[in-house]
Amino acid sequence: MSESNIKLTELLITVVSRMLRDLNHVAVGASSPIPGAAALLASGLGKGSPKVTILGSKSVNSFTDGGKELFDCAGQGRIDAFFLGGGQIDGDANVNLVGIGDYPHMDVRFPGSYGSAYLYYVVPKVILFREEHTSRTLVQKVDFISAPGKTEKNIYRPGGPHSLVTSRCVFMWEKKAQCFSLHSLHPGETLQTIRKNTGFDYIEPKKVINTLEPTEQEKKLIHGDIGKMIAEVYPSFASSRLAVDS
Amino acid sequence: MSESNIKLTELLITVVSRMLRDLNHVAVGASSPIPGAAALLASGLGKGSPKVTILGSKSVNSFTDGGKELFDCAGQGRIDAFFLGGGQIDGDANVNLVGIGDYPHMDVRFPGSYGSAYLYYVVPKVILFREEHTSRTLVQKVDFISAPGKTEKNIYRPGGPHSLVTSRCVFMWEKKAQCFSLHSLHPGETLQTIRKNTGFDYIEPKKVINTLEPTEQEKKLIHGDIGKMIAEVYPSFASSRLAVDS
Amino acid sequence: MKSLSIKNLLTSLQNLVANIEDGSQIVIPPDYSFVPMEITRALIRKKARDLRLVAAPQTGLQADILIGAGCVSEIEAAAVSLGELGNAPRFTEAIKAKKIELKDSTCPAIHAGLQASEKGIPFMPLRGIIGSDILKYRNDWKISENPFKKISNDSILLLPAIHPDYAIFHAPYADREGNIWIGRRRELALMSHAAKKTYVSVEEVRDTNLLDNEETAANALPSLYINGITICKKGSWPLGLSDLYDADRNHLQKYASQARSKSDFSKYLESYVFV
């Protein structure tokens, strides 16, 4: 693994973790190692606040009511933040977890929508997370809306998008304007590299800050206990991206 | 306790138990010591077939999904027989578990309908059980229908009444005629005593048999292991009606 | 980092019931399932008023004593009874005297209403019930055509979500993380999921974590759903608690007889509640 890859992983974990402070309960779904590590970092290794639930984990998961409990819990308003990825994400914050091309026999088939078509509606703070930041992944219009960023009035929707974190930058979702605005640039990125690699339009405010980098203590935790905990569910990730072997 | 009282108890338990043979699963609800004992007798102490579930018991109850499981299980078609009582029962097989007089501030208030308004619809063989056989309990028309014996066509109802067992006799529910017919007389009863003490009309067939009395082996079981098992949930009943102390 | 251990949840019995405002809707367990009698007595002592009880789905002693003590304005239940000891005297008296509002229901309807809240949905369909007089008096229930019907005129009942302010119960123990041992009494999980907040009394706190072991995890209601815990020895007395202690039949008989008259019931309260 490359050192820059590890540095990026550390950065993304800390960026996301800072969005999770002061919440009561953060849940992390399938295929989400970096959000999982971030939640652990925010909560002090899953022992503090916010409470953390990592799907697929036995140690960081207090659910005892079966697979439905995550969704019931979210429906009860007891989950404050969740993460969604997507093969494609567009400027309306739509996410596509189903595939590219014409449904159903698509050119490229992704795994499927998981719980996105529900959780995106009921969890107040949904953080979109997609490392690959190219015009292939961040598109003008997704080929299939697994879960929409916007909803018609009168449709019950206490939840929705909060931000979009990529390997290049952080976008925030502007509730009023109903679009993304560029918030912070990761090391090495410029306003131009973002514009060039983003397939959708977004607001570019006058002040775009640099993404806050991890502290030494955060790095130590990430490569220590957090790495070990995340390796329970994501052994390949822990090994390849954090140099932690399970 | 009187000997005749014990004899009646034995008789009722065996009468009901004979209705339960060849079933897969019999459930027994609240305030039903005799049906509970009958189910245990039919199943060979709850260890054979039919399976028996006695609500409120820890030893004769395999449910592990909370209070709703009885109703879910019945809705799935996995309960073949259940028992309902009632402060009043009428000739349409309506049961009243709510009270006498004008609802809601009734002259006499019973505990309430429990699960009758559901189980009566979905359990194929519902045995009505009411010991007191007088024109006060077996009435022409109940004051409050907790659960109706008949239902309009097109209303989903795989279940319904099978029979009515009292301290005097057994009535069978005639599905075609939609009314009760007198089936068997307990010792000491005549066609006249039944007619005199029943507030509703019913079919009186040419041949009314005598209720089959318990065998010595059945009596032994009733006063032995069954008494002990039923005492877990109904200690007063076991003591006063079976002379079994818990 | 804040600690999430049970310390943040532990409080005194008095402080715990202080959280429960007059007028609250409270869901309570059936008499065989972990009834919080010590919390009930504390509610009477603090002179709680206008509580709206929801029995999950039936109740007995707990509701009867709260009603008798004047704490209750409304009760939704499938049944109220002292079981083998007969009718619930204070409940029966209060109905006759029009002192409380009664929402007669049937067991699976209450479970369904709680499950609707558990799932965050506004209503739940249920079979049966159409043709019962219960329905006549429930203006909050609706009949609808089954949109997936296979026959014509397939009517089905729709029940609104029951979303109580509080769930209360008493359990054998809490672990050091604030998870509550409920064993197979999963109606307590349903109550807790459906309610906005859950307050629990426990016999003791054990220095273990139920979720650390797959053999014990299924017994746990996670602390996620718990808002306050207090320690009460014999907190279900005179009712029983799982394998720990049986119901005190002599005392229950005494209650059943004393509760028949208002003055004897007052003496009962003086002897066993206001002490």
Next chain:
Amino acid sequence: MKSLSIKNLLTSLQNLVANIEDGSQIVIPPDYSFVPMEITRALIRKKARDLRLVAAPQTGLQADILIGAGCVSEIEAAAVSLGELGNAPRFTEAIKAKKIELKDSTCPAIHAGLQASEKGIPFMPLRGIIGSDILKYRNDWKISENPFKKISNDSILLLPAIHPDYAIFHAPYADREGNIWIGRRRELALMSHAAKKTYVSVEEVRDTNLLDNEETAANALPSLYINGITICKKGSWPLGLSDLYDADRNHLQKYASQARSKSDFSKYLESYVFV
């Protein structure tokens, strides 16, 4: 008196899968929850055809291998994936090649459909989903006005009950009464309640009764819901099983790579299934 002990339920693997007819709808657990891989291999060996899979709510290896072996005509799932090892190759290929019908869903919709069957109701409402393209392709789903709405035009999705012919899973053990240890994997109880019949493989039978002890009862799926049990050591391999064994990562990597081509997949079947 017939005995209700486990003896009436125990059968051979071959006899167990013989009960599952071609064309059946089968609900299967997610990859982290007690996947019956040995039963799956036996289904392939008996050349099962036209199985209609329902993932509860997502799946991976089990569905991929069944699809690759030509056993599946339809799958309803919220996702099909090998997790960290990437897309499910045989599934992906079959979708492109139009070899199977796919009912794309979302996790809580599958849970809700199964819960509808568990409750014996024809449908279940669910929030969310309106506005997702999933809905476009689900003619079996309906939008309705919320009859309990507080605002006008409060639309809500109604999902039909999912009532599979069979539920199958693999568990650590059965007790002597035929109760199955499922621990906190309660989706297995839901699957079983919703399905008409349930067939289970277990690592072993233990001479105990889970329901005899309140400390272990909550771990049990009662034999009431079980129609057949077979004993298979390492019956979830190469997936893991609770605390008993971890997933065999090397083997899974091998699968993920061999399943990419049809011919290598055939070799995989010859090496690990038709043996």
